[in-house]
Each structure stands twice: as C-alpha cells, then as structure tokens.
Amino acid sequence: MDTKKLRQKILDLAIRGKLVPQDPNDEPASVLLERIQAEKEQLIKNGEIKRSKKSASSDTYPYENVPFEIPESWVWTTIGDISLSILYGVSESAKSEGKYKLLRITDIQNNKVNWDTVPYSDFEDNVQNYILEEGDILFARTGATVGKSYLVNKISISSIYASYLIRVKSSKLVLPAYVKFFFESGFYWEQISMNAVGVGQPNVNGTSLANLRIPLPPYNEQIRIVKESTNWLKRNDILDNDIVELGNAIEHIKSKILDLAIHGKLVPQDPNDEPAIDLLRRINPDFKPCDNAHYKNLPSGWSIC
Structure with missing residues (x-):
C-alpha cells in the first residue's frame, strides 16, 4: 500500500468538501x-498592518473557470485574501549564542523542528515584526x-526566521491548521510547480x-x-x-x-546424493578442497569451493 498516495487522497477530499458533511446552519464562507x-x-486603519496592492481594490470572488467544484457554502479565494501579512524573513548570519532563535529552512524536517539545534541571532531592526507566534505558517x-511549509505550534522561546522563508499570518477567522493541510x-x-521559476534554484516569491x-x-x-483529517492522517x-516494520521483518x-x-x-539431506566433492571434480578434475574454517557445521557431503 502506498501511504503517500493515501495521505494525498485524504487531503484532496478535505479541500474539496468531501471529507466531512456540510451543515446548512454554518455561516457561508462568502460571509466569512x-x-x-x-x-x-x-x-x-489601526496601523497594525499595511494594505497590500491587491487589497486596495480587492474583488477576488466569485471566480470564473474555477479549478474544481466545491460545496455551495464554500468560496474560492486566495492566500493573500485570507492573510493578515505575508512577510520575508531576515538576512542574518546564524550564531551559537544570541537573544533570538533563528529558524532556517534546514531546521524544518518532516514538519518538525528540533529547537535545541536551531542557532541564534541578535537581530534587532524592527524585530517584533519577525517574532514567530503559534499559528504562523x-x-x-x-x-x-x-x-515546503511548517505550522508553528507550542513555541516556548523567542524566535525569528531567516530570509529564505516567508511567513504567512492568516486571519483569526481562518484555522491555520486548515491552511496547512491545503499547503x-x-x-x-x-x-507551486506552475509558479516556480528558475532552473538550478527554483523559487516562488511573496506575490505568487x-x-x-x-x-x-x-x-x-x-x-x-x-x-x-488529523484522525485519518494519524x-x-x-x-x-x-x-516499514513489516518490510524490515x-x-x-x-x-x-x-x-x-x-x-x-x-x-533435509539425502545420503544417496552424489557428494559435492565428486561433483566439483567432475566440473574440474584438478579441484582441491578449500579451507572449511568458516563453515564448520556444513552437512556431510557438502564442500567449499
């Protein structure tokens, strides 16, 4: 069984509205x-975030020529429309000591981070803009x-992120875990494949x-x-x-x-079988028996060659 394909099937059903039933009492996503x-x-208005170029004249839904059909209570939108900010990380060198942890692409493995091995940084220029919080992607x-993406959770130490990462901070009206499953x-x-540019070092920018x-x-x-989805993926x-264990066994x-x-x-051996030594001499009349040191318990009639 291909568990990778099974995982993709679960997520495919989830983002198409086919994993759980719809409830007509739910507030439609268009209102959301x-x-x-x-x-x-x-x-x-409060000066907490900046207006993106797109949101200055946002009219992104409903879409025509949608990629696939979704339930009536759903809506097609974009990552930009449901995000409060999409921000590149800082260009800083990693240090063995510092005030903040500096999370890099290489620190993220299989959707996990070993924070004990993440290096440090003393970056201070508008550092509050880059502090990671639970729910950031x-x-x-x-x-x-x-x-590749990583959902920040249970973070216990002040941490920022490096320049090859982009942070998506979604609206509080959207579950980060749902966005992560979409990712x-x-x-x-x-x-991502359609938007990535470059041959040696493919990349996707914040606008894409x-x-x-x-x-x-x-x-x-x-x-x-x-x-x-969490239950099925577990x-x-x-x-x-x-x-894996079965394969090893x-x-x-x-x-x-x-x-x-x-x-x-x-x-079992048959005493009527021709001894191997005679077989070898029929193959090569000049055959001489080899040292049997590594095979001390071979059956009678067998030979080393």
Whole structure:
C-alpha cells in the first residue's frame, strides 16, 4: 500500500468538501470572507498592518473557470485574501549564542523542528515584526525544498526566521491548521510547480504565494475538516510505520531463509546424493578442497569451493 498516495487522497477530499458533511446552519464562507476583509480594514486603519496592492481594490470572488467544484457554502479565494501579512524573513548570519532563535529552512524536517539545534541571532531592526507566534505558517521560497511549509505550534522561546522563508499570518477567522493541510494538498503543489521559476534554484516569491487559489469552507466546517483529517492522517502514519516494520521483518526473514539455505539447514539431506566433492571434480578434475574454517557445521557431503 502506498501511504503517500493515501495521505494525498485524504487531503484532496478535505479541500474539496468531501471529507466531512456540510451543515446548512454554518455561516457561508462568502460571509466569512467579508468579515475577514473587514478585519483587515480595521487593522489597516489601526496601523497594525499595511494594505497590500491587491487589497486596495480587492474583488477576488466569485471566480470564473474555477479549478474544481466545491460545496455551495464554500468560496474560492486566495492566500493573500485570507492573510493578515505575508512577510520575508531576515538576512542574518546564524550564531551559537544570541537573544533570538533563528529558524532556517534546514531546521524544518518532516514538519518538525528540533529547537535545541536551531542557532541564534541578535537581530534587532524592527524585530517584533519577525517574532514567530503559534499559528504562523512558514513557507520555503527557494531551492530544492521550495513550497515546503511548517505550522508553528507550542513555541516556548523567542524566535525569528531567516530570509529564505516567508511567513504567512492568516486571519483569526481562518484555522491555520486548515491552511496547512491545503499547503500539503496535490492542488497546492500543482500551483507551486506552475509558479516556480528558475532552473538550478527554483523559487516562488511573496506575490505568487499571495495569489495561490484556495477553497475556503465555513469556519465551523474548517474545524470539522481539521479534526477528521488529523484522525485519518494519524491512522495513515501508524499504517506507514507498520509497513516499514513489516518490510524490515520481511528482509530479516528473507536473510534468515537464505542463511539456512547455504548452511544446509533448509531442506533435509539425502545420503544417496552424489557428494559435492565428486561433483566439483567432475566440473574440474584438478579441484582441491578449500579451507572449511568458516563453515564448520556444513552437512556431510557438502564442500567449499
């Protein structure tokens, strides 16, 4: 069983509205999107965020020629429309000591970070703009890992992020976990492949990231999707581990069977069989028996050559 394909299938169903049932009592995503825009306008008015070029004349929905059909209560939008900010990291050299942890692309492995090995930085220029918070999503914008993402959670030390990462801070009216699942879906990766430029070092910039299309469910359905997806993905991970363990067991058994075979312990011997020494002399009349030191327990009638 291909657990990677199974994982993609789960996420594919999730972002198409086919993993959990829709509830007609949920607030439609179109209304949710209007509330997100109102939230952003208030933050812009308060000077907490800046207006993006796109949001200055935002009219991004409904879309024509949508990539695929979604439930009536959903809406097509973009990462930029549901985000409060999309910000590049800092250009800083890593240090063994410092005031802040400096998270880099290489520190993110399999959706996890070993914070004990993350280096430090003393960066201070508007540092509050770059402090990571739970729910932030980091996006690798260049190199072989372009498109890889990481959802920040349970962070206990002041940390900033390096320049090859872009931080997406979504609206509080959107679950970061849903956006993260979208960032792992096949449809997301199709868009990344189309938007990546460069041969040796492919990259996706902040504008391209902001323009990525995302199907947005009602908020309550986001909660149901995240819960159901998490349960199925946990089962898939368990299955994946079981398959690895089974594969290791099969290899061990295979090795054991072959070991028994070449030591004469897999099948019984027949005293009427021609001894191997006579067989070897028929093949090569000049054959001389080899040292049997490494095979002390071979059956009678066997020979080393």
